[in-house]
Amino acid sequence: MTGAEVEAPRSEEDPQAQPSSRRWRAWLLEGLSEQSARHPGPHGTPPAEHKGHRWWRVMCLTGVDYFSTLGYQPGIAALAAGLLSPMATLVLIALTLLGALPVYRRVAGESPHGEGSIAMLERLLPWWAGKLFVLVLLGFAATDFMITITLSAADASAHAVENPLAPGWMHDGNVWITLVLITALGAVFLKGFREAIGVAVVLVTVYLALNLIVLATAAWHVFSEPVVVNDWWDAASAEHSSPWVMVGVALLVFPRLALGMSGFETGVAVMPQVRGDATDTEARPAGRIRDTRKLLTVAALIMSGFLLVSSLATTLLIPEEDFERGGEANGRALAFLAHDYLGEAFGTVYDVSTIAILWFAGASALAGLLNLVPRYLPRYGMAPEWTRAVRPLVLLFTAIAFTVTILFRADVDAQGGAYATGVLVLMVSASFAATIATHHRGHGRATLGFGVVTAVFVYTLIVNIIERPDGLRIASLFILGILLTSFFSRVHRAFELRAGQVNLDAQAARMIDAAATHGPLRIIAKEPDERDEAEYREKEYSQREETHIPEGGVILFLEVTVDDSSDFTADITVRGEERHGYHILRVDGAVVANTIAAVLLHLRDRTGRVPYAYFNWTEGHPLGHLLRFLIFGDGEVAPVAREVLRRAEHNPARRPRIHVG
Numbered sequence: 001m002t003g004a005e006v007e008a009p010r011s012e013e014d015p016q017a018q019p020s021s022r023r024w025r026a027w028l029l030e031g032l033s034e035q036s037a038r039h040p041g042p043h044g045t046p047p048a049e050h051k052g053h054r055w056w057r058v059m060c061l062t063g064v065d066y067f068s069t070l071g072y073q074p075g076i077a078a079l080a081a082g083l084l085s086p087m088a089t090l091v092l093i094a095l096t097l098l099g100a101l102p103v104y105r106r107v108a109g110e111s112p113h114g115e116g117s118i119a120m121l122e123r124l125l126p127w128w129a130g131k132l133f134v135l136v137l138l139g140f141a142a143t144d145f146m147i148t149i150t151l152s153a154a155d156a157s158a159h160a161v162e163n164p165l166a167p168g169w170m171h172d173g174n175v176w177i178t179l180v181l182i183t184a185l186g187a188v189f190l191k192g193f194r195e196a197i198g199v200a201v202v203l204v205t206v207y208l209a210l211n212l213i214v215l216a217t218a219a220w221h222v223f224s225e226p227v228v229v230n231d232w233w234d235a236a237s238a239e240h241s242s243p244w245v246m247v248g249v250a251l252l253v254f255p256r257l258a259l260g261m262s263g264f265e266t267g268v269a270v271m272p273q274v275r276g277d278a279t280d281t282e283a284r285p286a287g288r289i290r291d292t293r294k295l296l297t298v299a300a301l302i303m304s305g306f307l308l309v310s311s312l313a314t315t316l317l318i319p320e321e322d323f324e325r326g327g328e329a330n331g332r333a334l335a336f337l338a339h340d341y342l343g344e345a346f347g348t349v350y351d352v353s354t355i356a357i358l359w360f361a362g363a364s365a366l367a368g369l370l371n372l373v374p375r376y377l378p379r380y381g382m383a384p385e386w387t388r389a390v391r392p393l394v395l396l397f398t399a400i401a402f403t404v405t406i407l408f409r410a411d412v413d414a415q416g417g418a419y420a421t422g423v424l425v426l427m428v429s430a431s432f433a434a435t436i437a438t439h440h441r442g443h444g445r446a447t448l449g450f451g452v453v454t455a456v457f458v459y460t461l462i463v464n465i466i467e468r469p470d471g472l473r474i475a476s477l478f479i480l481g482i483l484l485t486s487f488f489s490r491v492h493r494a495f496e497l498r499a500g501q502v503n504l505d506a507q508a509a510r511m512i513d514a515a516a517t518h519g520p521l522r523i524i525a526k527e528p529d530e531r532d533e534a535e536y537r538e539k540e541y542s543q544r545e546e547t548h549i550p551e552g553g554v555i556l557f558l559e560v561t562v563d564d565s566s567d568f569t570a571d572i573t574v575r576g577e578e579r580h581g582y583h584i585l586r587v588d589g590a591v592v593a594n595t596i597a598a599v600l601l602h603l604r605d606r607t608g609r610v611p612y613a614y615f616n617w618t619e620g621h622p623l624g625h626l627l628r629f630l631i632f633g634d635g636e637v638a639p640v641a642r643e644v645l646r647r648a649e650h651n652p653a654r655r656p657r658i659h660v661g
Contacts, residue, residue: 052275053197055291059299060204061197061364062270065148066263066299067204068361070211070306071354072155072412073257074314074333078323079413080256083236087250089311092257093304095460099453100427101300104264106434106450108292112285114271114371117430124436128566128631131380135486137429139479141372144265144422146478147415148365149401153181154410156358159332159351164344174410179402185362186398189370190391196367197273200360207357210350211306214338218313221341228316255463258420263303265426267296269368310334325413369397381493381568382486417468421475424461431457490568494630495640497648498591499598500571504606507576511583512603515554521603521611522549523585525596525637528559533580540582543614546661557584558599558613560592565633572598591633593640600641600656601648612657613641 052058074085081088111119118137125133157177161170170177222228240246274295277287314333322329322336329336335354339347370393377383386392408414435450465472504512515521524543529535540555549555567590577584589595596613603611615638618625622636629635642658649655 052288053273055274055295056298057197057201058270058273058292059267059295060200061273062263062267062295063204063299064200064357064360065266065364066303067208067306068152068354068357069262070207070310070334071159071332071358072151073307074310075323075330076413076416077257077311078314078318078320078329078333081250081253082320083232083239083315084246084250084253085315086308086311087246088253088257089307091250092261093308095456096261096300096304099431099456100261100264101296103427103431103434103450103453104268104296105293106437106446107268107430108271108296109289110433110437111268112271112289112292114269115375116265116268117426117433118372118376120433120437121429127564131382131566132483134376134380135382135482136479137425138372138376139482140422140425140429140475141265142369142422142478142482143418143475144262144426145365145369145372146397146400146404147419147422147474148262149182149185149362149397150178150404150408150410151412151415151419152358152361152365153178153185153401154405154408154415155332155412156181156355157410158330158412159335159354159358162328162332162335163348163351164339165348175405178405178410181359182362182398182401182405185359185366186394186401188363189366189394196363200364203353203357203360207353208302208306210338210353211310211334213346214334214342214350215306215309215313217341218317218337219309222313222316232316252463255424255460256420256467258424258460258464261427262419262423263299264296265423265430266364266368267292267299269371313337330413366394366397369393377486377489379568380486380566381490381496381498383489384493414470417464417471418474419471420464420468421461421471424457424464425475428454428457428461491630493568495643495647496594497598497601497644498569498594499589500569502572502574502598502602504574504602505576507578508574508585509576511556511576511578511585512606515556515583516607516609518553520609521556521607522553523556523558523600523603523611523613525613525615525641526557526559528561528586531579536580536582542616543661546616547614547659549612549614554583557582558587558596559584560587560589560595562590562592562633563588565590565631574599574602589633591629593629593635593637594644596637596641597644597648597656600645604654604656610654610656612659615641615658615660617660 077085077089107117107120111117118134118141121137122130122134124130154174157174160166160177161172161174236246240249271288271292274288274291276285276289276291280287310333314329314337317340318329318333318336321327323333324330332354335347335351338350342350370390373383373393374388378385378388404415431450431454435447435454438446438450512521524539526536526539536557539557543549544551570590572587572589572595575586577586585599587595587599589598600611600613617638618636620636625635627635629640638658638660645655645658
């Protein structure tokens, strides 16, 4: 489907008078033209007149993703590390503060407009290798964000179902409750997501306050009954021969707790919402970078404190069997403590707050997807133009979330491996990008430090994949889906015009205007080979002989140089050059045929007359030429240029003429 085919219809008629199908299409594709990387979600780029928000308010926005993991992280940690959960959590906190935090502070400085580490790595690899690398990272990012949506909604449904005051018809309703929550999430985005930060501030403030009450109460019970600590230590000592063995086991099992670091990628994605200073510029928003780093640091410190205390409280006060599948604390350890120590009324308030922030964490993740997909895939030609619009993507992602929920039956534990895999791959990419960035700037110590952090994250990822290979399998399905749909879209869109704006330099404009005074422009397409006098003379003679160019008039040569055939679209600059007495138009483009077609249409519009273009047939097999066109941007140029023109200009009388000899 081409851009022209998906453009939202514009009509002077009363909208009610339009057919319902056209009204539906216009609503669905609203904002398609200008909103390529903008959307009304919390990660969207604010309009120019929008001054942004204070960093602590934006921290609440990223906090609905980061802080909401308290809803399930203590239970996952207890299942993964057992009695050593507090020690493994300490290792996780050390990696968070000494590894992830410095990495993402560096990423914030390198990509201050919310692009994240993917954009940093995109610049390292040219041509198709860079595009493939980005597609794979997008697959892992999609895994991270999609599983955030489904896992958070599933955990929210667990809190609803396990509440003692829940009516009987909700029991065992995890799947349908999760689907309802996902549907509500999609409906919010279809209507238009506004004032997300204000909602996030309220949700995060209430949720953290309630967690503070629960953990303070749990700490009081621990201090008032020190035998609890002794029993825990005796049980841990009975399982492990010495404290050093405990430390070693904690180091080995902490990768299973990786979900506790899930909010950093979101923290960078929300950077455009940070206000910064009045002196900030688009090229170097120093105030925004500073305050985003402050945001990341404060969020990491808050979360680290809550993770440590919650791990201690749940390990000491909740029996191990209650963490198992079907147990009362499975997926809701802190809610279990809230009900047990503060009563059913407070526990219900806590459940409602947890359900709300977990649901809103899905909103943050969905907005992250809406930020990533339009930023890369349409620009690569690897998605239809309608993916630049918000609503079709919302429907697509909602359908995928439905599928994931039904396949996993809204099981929080079953989705943990895929979630951790997506989070860790993004952290590996971020730490590697930070390592390369500091190396390019000649910062030796920082390069060494980030290299060590990268190695630790790689180890964590490998251990996680070995122990929970289902996460890699799920991520592979996302990657395979993105690769297949991307390449199908690229092939399907190969014959689009694929040019932005065509510009002429001064000499090219003079040549074209002078030639137009002698009649229709006559353009000979030529490969930029030796470019000597004999080559131009031979080319003109052969074309006049084979295609019967009329005598007299001015001949213009058109030479296209392919820069990066993996690019899909770009603006074109035509440069004029006089060489050996011949007038030459030189252009750099991603694809020869599509670039020639764009130039011919521009020349027609400039001169008001249909130009004539002359080509030679190329020797070789048609299939081979097709593959060369798709991969290298050349191949058999004449028929492809003619097909691009046919699709771009439906009126044959206004279509530039293609002659082949």
